[in-house]
Amino acid sequence: MADPMRIRAALTGDVVEVKVLMSHPMETGLRKDASGKPVPAHYIETVKASCKGKDVLTAEWGPAVSKNPFLSFKFKGGAKGDKVSVTWLDTAGETRTDEAVIS
Amino acid sequence: MNMSRRAFLQVSVSGTALLLVGATGLLPRLAAAATNPLAPTDQRKPFEAMTLDEVVKSLGGTKATKSTDIMLQAPPIAENGAVVPVVIESKLPNTKMIAIVSEKNPHALSAAFRFPDGTEPYVMTRVKIAETSNLYALVQTDAGFFYTDQLVKVTLGGCGG
Numbered sequence: 001m002a003d004p005m006r007i008r009a010a011l012t013g014d015v016v017e018v019k020v021l022m023s024h025p026m027e028t029g030l031r032k033d034a035s036g037k038p039v040p041a042h043y044i045e046t047v048k049a050s051c052k053g054k055d056v057l058t059a060e061w062g063p064a065v066s067k068n069p070f071l072s073f074k075f076k077g078g079a080k081g082d083k084v085s086v087t088w089l090d091t092a093g094e095t096r097t098d099e100a101v102i103s
Numbered sequence: 104m105n106m107s108r109r110a111f112l113q114v115s116v117s118g119t120a121l122l123l124v125g126a127t128g129l130l131p132r133l134a135a136a137a138t139n140p141l142a143p144t145d146q147r148k149p150f151e152a153m154t155l156d157e158v159v160k161s162l163g164g165t166k167a168t169k170s171t172d173i174m175l176q177a178p179p180i181a182e183n184g185a186v187v188p189v190v191i192e193s194k195l196p197n198t199k200m201i202a203i204v205s206e207k208n209p210h211a212l213s214a215a216f217r218f219p220d221g222t223e224p225y226v227m228t229r230v231k232i233a234e235t236s237n238l239y240a241l242v243q244t245d246a247g248f249f250y251t252d253q254l255v256k257v258t259l260g261g262c263g264g
Contacts, residue, residue: 028209054219054221056219057216057218057219058216060147060149060217061213061214062210063210064203064205064212065214065231066185066187066228066229066230070228070229071228072228074223074225076223
């Protein structure tokens, strides 16, 4: 199924900066393949990030987010060694969760 | 097109549920699908809007006011519309949500990010832009909706082939 996400979480001062690179085709459903048949839509609809059981970011996406989406955000309240967990769910019902330790 | 997409989503969700009933190994996935807060509900509705105003209305606002306290960073000329890096940062107090809107796309709303307390109103991502148009950063705070915009020239479109 889907490849793992690459997640980096770094603490600077009291702010944790998280960078996530997901592996996903993000098909809009508007594109046609070489034989002219429409390629069905298949994109990530929901992204959720949490740290120590608390949500730090939720996002709703449309098909206009680029293929292999990159996302970066910042939150307070994390410490070195804490885990940041990111989950996505796509239009095909596939889901994937990955974790990274704050460094 | 919108309705058929919605109907398709509903059909595929229920179809997936049926398929998974017997497959115990895949039950966690079923649980995930069942608890998905974004299964075709009102939260998907803003994605059907075609203009900034419609997006604001579908998110429960009345109108968006232009604000200089939102920082929107995007390339003035995007060679490849399929990958346009965007950085948005809000200096408005109590920012709850940041959305990326581009009106010339098939659907105006590209993405919406919600910030619980403790999360900085900052986001960096990459979006597709169909053709040269204004890119809007829409911000929702306790005081309503605010936006800022920037013209992005696209030399190669990001949607379709």
